[in-house]
Amino acid sequence: MRYSAFKVIKEALTGHRGWGPAWRDADPKPEYDTIIIGGGGHGLATAYYLAKIYGGQRIAVIEKGWIGGGNVGRNTTIIRSNYLLDGNEPFYEFSLKLWEGLEQDLNYNAMVSQRGILNLIHTDAQRDAFIRRGNAMILNGADADLLSTAQIKKRYPFLNTDNARFPIKGGLAQHRGGTVRHDAVAWGYARGADMHGVDIIQNCEVTGFLIEDGVCKGVETSRGTIKAKKVASCVAGSSSRLMDKAGMRLPIESHVLQAFVSEGLKPLLPGVITFGAGHFYCSQSDKGGLVFGGDIDGYNSYAQRGNLPVVEDVCEGGMAIFPMLGRARLLRMWGGIMDMSMDGSPIIDKTHIDGLYFNGGWCYGGFKATPASGYVYAHLLATDTPHKTATAYRFDRFAKGLMIDEKGQGNQPNLH
C-alpha cells in the first residue's frame, strides 16, 4: 500500500478501514539465503537495501523482542556528517545523502528535519581543530560553515557567550545536519523491507550458530533451527554476547549511555547545539521536549540504565551554555547499551567463519549511520567485498595499526 495525500483523504472519508498493518509479522521458514540478526534500525535497513538493490534473495530479519525496541528507539535522533578522518567522513556523508532522500525512497514520513547542527568553539586551539575538520568535511563533499560569535549571538540569542570559564568563541555549523523521528526510521525500513518480500520475525532469539568445519550454516533460535547461506550479525550493544556464541571475542566493551528529555516547551531551539568544553548536546523535539545527552557512564554495563554522577555532569554542561535550561524540569531519562570499540569507530566486515558477517562497534554514533550502515552491509553480504565508503571498517585494523581514532584516545573504549 502506498501512502499519499490522496490515500489520507480517501481513508478519512471511508472511516479509516483500509489502512492495514505496515508489515507482516512473519513466522520463520526452515531456510533462507540470508538471515540478519537484529531488528533494529541497522538490521532493517540492511534487509531493505539487500532486497531492493541486490534482490532475488530469500531474506529474514530475526529479532529477540520487537523491532525498533533497542537503540534505534533510545537515541537522541541527530543526523550529521561532521567527521575528520578519511576512513569515516565519506561513509557518514554517504549516510547523510541517503537521509536526504529517505522519505521519498521509503514512501514513509520519517520526519527528517535538516535544522542544522552547531558545534561550539571555546578556545583558539579548538577553533584551529574545527577549521581543520570543516575543511576535511568540505573535501569529502559535505557542507561546513565556520560561524563567528556575532553570527551565533544573532541566531541563538539565549546562549551564554560570556561564560567566564567557557566563553563561546565561534562555532562550526553543518546546516544539512538535523534530526529524524527515530522510531519511524525502524518502521519505515521494516515496511520497505516487507514490501520487498523480507520476512520480519519477532520474538525469535538466537541461541546459537550452526557452524560446521568453519562454515556458518544457520542459527539455532528460540523458535527452532533456521538454515541460511549467510548469517549477518547486526546487534550493536549486544555484539559481544551474540558473537560469543560463535566463539569470537571482539574489540568491544559494552557501555551504558544515558539520554534525557525535558518537559514540553514552546519552540525555542532552532537546531542541534553541542557544547565544546564538556560533553553536552541538545535539540528540541517536535513535541517540544529538549532532548539532550552527554558522556557514557564509563564502565561495562548491559543494564540499560545509568547512574547519577553522569546525570549531574550532563546537566552542568547544559547549564554552562543554556542558563535557561535550569527553569525546565527533567521529564524522562533512560539508558541504552553501546558497543564501544577500541578506536571509537565501527566494524562492518566478514568474520573468520565463512558465511558469518558482522556489523557493530557503533559506539554512541550509530543512529546517524543507519542508512549507510544498512546499504554498505547489504553490499558486503551480496558481493563479499566492502562498499567503497566502508573499506576501513575491518576487524584486522587493530592488528595492523590502521585505527580510525577521531579523538586520538587510544584503545580505551570509555574515552571515545
Add this chain to the structure above:
Amino acid sequence: MIINHPLLGPRDSAEFTYMGDASLIHRPDWQAGDAVAQFVEYGYQRANPAGLHRELWFHEGGDRSWLVVTRNTVTHEITSVELARDVARAEGRSK
C-alpha cells in the same frame, strides 16, 4: 554505585577512574615468540561478559590505589573489592 574500598570503606564510584577488564593485569611477555599476537589480544580483544565482571578501578580522587572490583554488568551489583596489588601478588606477580 558505592565501591567498598578495602582500606577506606564505602566510597562513591565518581571518585574512581574505570580502566576495564582486570585481565589487563596480565601483561604478555614481550620476549615471547608470538609476542605481537599476544599484545594484539591483550590490547584490543575483550571478553565483555553480561554478568559477573572483574575489572580495574583506579582511586584517582582518593588514595590512588588500584582495585579489582567484581561487579555484575547486568545489575551493577558489586560483590567483591580487592586491592589489585593483592590480586597480582596472589598470582605470583611482583614480590
